[in-house]
């Protein structure tokens with residue numbers, strides 16, 4: 001069974017990393033609306049969301065944030081904070097994936113927690129990281145970053161990174177790194 005490919009960054013006609021990231025953010029919101037709808041195939045939408053959420057965050061961390069830190073050192077703190085918020089998003093995703101029956105009230109409760117966690121991150125990232133990138137990073141660099149972001153995002157999505165056991169693994173790895181970096 002092939003998964004429907006998520007829209008967002010892969011569907012827009014721009015190479016600017018800021019525009020590509022924003023397009024994915026709007027795709028998250030579309031998937032949240034679908035997941036709130038009881039008539040939808042919620043488990044299918046959740047698989048789409050999980051793949052996109054993990055791939056989007058990884059592509060940002062790998063291809064975008066390190067370069068933005070170099071280009072705009074004043075935004076370092078916001079960028080470090082984004083890593084923490086990705087982890088929180090993955091934790092809320094894993095909690096939702098534990099609910100096998102999408103008609104349960106618990107599914108909707110955990111969905112709202114996920115929506116709140118991710119929406120908070122999208123708002124902050126747009127305000128503090130992307131607005132700054134638009135001001136401080138030139139178009140040629142934003143396009144180079146956009147190409148790298150999209151390539152990484154699509155490569156990661158192709159590996160179904162949102163499968164529940166992979167999400168749990170990702171959370172555990174990030175926790176290990178966090179505790180070892182705190183010594």
Ligand SMILES: [Fe+2]
Nearest residue numbers: 021056060125
């Ligand atoms: Fe993002």
Ligand SMILES: [Fe+2]
Nearest residue numbers: 057060082125
């Ligand atoms: Fe992010």
